[in-house]
Amino acid sequence: MKQLLVLSGKGGTGKTTIAGAFIKLSKARAYSDCDVDAPNLHLVMKETVPPLKRDYYGLPKANIDPQxxxxxxxCFEHCRFDAITKDNNTHIVDPFSCEGCAVCEFVCPVNAVSLSPNVAGDLMLYKDEQKVFSTAQLKMGNGTTGLLVSEVKKQMIDESKDVDLAIIDGSPGIGCPVIASISGVDMVLxxxxxxVSGISDMDRVIEVAKSFGVKIVVCINKFDTNxxxxxxxxxxxxxxxxxxxGNIPFDSLAVRAVNSGLSIVELGCPSGTAVRNVYRRTMQIFFSKGRREK
Amino acid sequence: MKIAIPADNNNIDSKVSQSFGRAPFFLIYDTETEKSEFLNNTAASLQGGAGIKAAQLIVDSKASALLAPRCGQNAADVLKSGNISIYKIEATSLMENITAFKENRLALLQDIHTGFHDKYRV
Amino acid sequence: MTNIAFKKDLKIAVLSGKGGAGKTLLSVNLAAAASQSNYIDCDVEEPNGHLFFNPTWYMEKDVFVKIPVVDESICDGCRKCLDFCRFNALAYINNRLKIYEDICHSCGGCILVCPLMALTEKDKLIGKVSLGNSEDVRVLSGMINIGDSSGTPIIKELLSQSRSLSDKRPTFIDCPPGSSCIVMESIKDADFCLIVMEPTIFGRHNFDMVYDLVKLFNKPSAVVINKSIDGYNPSENFTDKDEIKVLEKIPFDKELGLLSSNAEIVVRKSAKYRNFFSSLLEKIYMEVSNETVTRT
Structure with missing residues (x-):
């Protein structure tokens, strides 16, 4: 399976809209959304059947038995994360501040502290004869992790058989989740x-991608705004x-397409036409022989 | 000598795993006796530090070389401290790469990805 | 500038479910419109506010966390610390304990479990906070050095710096995107939360997540819709939610887009936008004073 990853560095550049268009144009049978903090791809893929959900466990959280x-x-004294508060009778753990280090459990002289599994997110799978779509959503208060991103991609690969192309909507930023998204892909768009902010973020994400030795191509969205x-x-x-x-123009029709749950290539609009050209050139390079080494 | 390879499955027909720290298994192959042994990678499901923990596993297995498509900075550092050389391979079959290793056709892995832990952000 | 009664050191947090919605645009321009205000950039991973304000820095403070160090003459390789560390920041190779500082969460556990007391702690620099002035706006900006480190200590330092400022000024907090724990940290002090949303189904989905967080902390809040265009708009359908109010719609505008993409503060460049953000500010103050009335 060859994998194409769409990345941006900065959020809000139109990554998901373009990934959605690529999925439509390529009739991809495997795709995934690695933006586990704020996944959006499922909103434009018009899924009719609810996904299969699996719990994703993060680091455990401490609990104090008031009895x-x-x-x-x-515990209060040793907690480095200000996660423990006290009242007249007991101590209480704030699960949002707790990082699951287990120091409180270790220092408690009466074994009142236990660490319990913490469902940090949902891993979701939409699957039918036509396609496999893997995505996830972190729960509020949980920090992003590369592990959930790896799980999303693994689920997509494991569930797909005889699929030659996969399209992946990547995570924003340049941290661990992005590294987990890039790992194993053949090309990054x-x-x-x-x-100003868009360019500085792009520069950094390209640096990350280069270190993996994958092919890299660039397109510009809303090129006419500056x-x-x-x-x-x-x-x-x-x-x-x-x-x-290629360049994609700012297009108010694109917003309308997205809002009616359509891909910009399903609606006759300027940005749709531009994305078709971007798609054609991207695929030429994607399927061309030879890796571009840095 | 013993060599370690990340593997997708715990049998010799398996493919090499793309990832090092999160590979499901490691093949520990003895080039003299041609015996293979599969380790469960207990680091695969860890939230963080999987590379370090997996590298510790490899060091403890007494392998002298790791064959992998890629490797992160921390893992590479653990392996280096354990005097384990890292060779770059493609994610094809385990056997293909074992043969390539025996015939001295593999190059050392040069581009260790930094994991971007130490980048100054502006 | 306003007759409404409210406390002078009001703290307003600006949030969005996802980057790129216009959080920085809003918080930077509100701070500039308020004048005699503080602007705190809590988006320590991608701090962009200073690109707009271009402040003259007058103070810098390094932020440290605690990291273990081993005395190799004492360590006997029992590996108790390795087994304890939930973050897998330690390895024991060739009779030496190795500590991976970028993975360490500074919990101090390894020091506690070591039976020989071979581990102690040292300070590790993880970033800095800077204070500066840009015209009459004081800018507090945090910056993190290390990719995988948590930004929370830096945000805590930023907020503690802002608390120690003696002058009673309104403060605008530019929060990190999303609804993770560092966003919670950023809004803990806030009197009011302003959520920025794009008028798309994406924007609406992202709004829901951050609104849940605001409700959890029981903070009064309102919405500003950015890049608003005419036509059907799913993001404005708030009937199924509590009484969250749409305070303002910022129409999509080429001038605004161009100035912002060049990191210009529109309030300082255009009379039209100076009026626009001043009036938005009035509306926010009005909301806060209403809230204070209804809540007390």
């Missing part, structure tokens, strides 16, 4: 945004020898 607690304050910054991105690609696969 056993002697209010000695040792960067959706850049022509702005032509000067668009020029800067083009010069950057030239300098770094990164293939540029």
């Amino acid at each position: 056993i607690c002697i209010n000695c304050g040792k 960067i959706v850049a945004e022509p702005s 032509k000067e910054k668009t020029r800067e991105i083009l010069d950057y690609c030239d300098k770094e020898n990164i293939p540029f696969v």
